[in-house]
Amino acid sequence: xxxxxxxxxxxxxxxxxxxxxxxxxxxxxADFYNPLSQFVxxxxxxxxxxxxxxxxxxxxxxxxxxxxAFIVAVGKITALIFLVGATWEVGFVLFNALVTVIxxxxxxxxxxxxxxxxxxxxxxxxxxxxxxxxxLTEPMLRPIRKVLPPLGGLDLSILVLIxxxxxxxxxxxxxxx
Numbered sequence: 001x002x003x004x005x006x007x008x009x010x011x012x013x014x015x016x017x018x019x020x021x022x023x024x025x026x027x028x029x030a031d032f033y034n035p036l037s038q039f040v041x042x043x044x045x046x047x048x049x050x051x052x053x054x055x056x057x058x059x060x061x062x063x064x065x066x067x068x069a070f071i072v073a074v075g076k077i078t079a080l081i082f083l084v085g086a087t088w089e090v091g092f093v094l095f096n097a098l099v100t101v102i103x104x105x106x107x108x109x110x111x112x113x114x115x116x117x118x119x120x121x122x123x124x125x126x127x128x129x130x131x132x133x134x135x136l137t138e139p140m141l142r143p144i145r146k147v148l149p150p151l152g153g154l155d156l157s158i159l160v161l162i163x164x165x166x167x168x169x170x171x172x173x174x175x176x177x
Contacts, residue, residue, distance in 0.1 A: 004083055012076035016069055016104045017111075018043050023065040024108070026057075030135040034128050044068070073097035073104075099176055106169050110162065112136060117158045137161075 022044045024030075025037055032041065044065070051064035074097040081088050116133040123130050137158075144157040 005080060008079050008083065009076065012072060012079070013104055013107075015043075016072045016076070016101070017108045019048075019065055019069045019072060020101070020105050020108050022048065023062050023069065024136060025132070026062040026065070027060065028136050028139065029060075030132050034132045036129050036132050069101050069104075070097055073100040076100060102172065103169070106165060106172070109137075110165055110169075113158050113162050113165070120155075 018040055022040050025032070025040060030037060032038070047068050048062075048064050051067055055064045055067055057063055074093055077093050077096045077100065078088060081093070112133050116130065116137055119127055119130045119133070140161055141157040144160050145155070148156055148160060150156070
């Protein structure tokens, strides 16, 4: 049973992260010709494009991708409920789906920051993934750099943002309990 819960959670969470990445790429106006961006678009187009006919974008935000993320989270919660044999309640599922979307969005940000930090140590600037991650995270790191300049050639802004992100995750989980 635990193995199936793990498999279902992992598959849904991975797809949810890809859908949220699509929303984030569009909100950040990242380069859509980048190989990573092309992968994200191709992996989610089958579900986002039909939703776009129903829900158009608003103010540069891809609301169809957000709706798809919520639908995927509802699917995950529903599959896990049926797996354990619990009763399906609308309020419970919708609340947990919203929490799941927020939690996975924060996880996605965390992993993008970690991967960007690791790439900055080993990459020589020619990595297309690093370029997209730079476009996604730079608006969040720039204000931190204004307060905390590089110390001895080390940019600690990513570390500060990761700590703040972890604090926000713990605070969020404490608030919903």
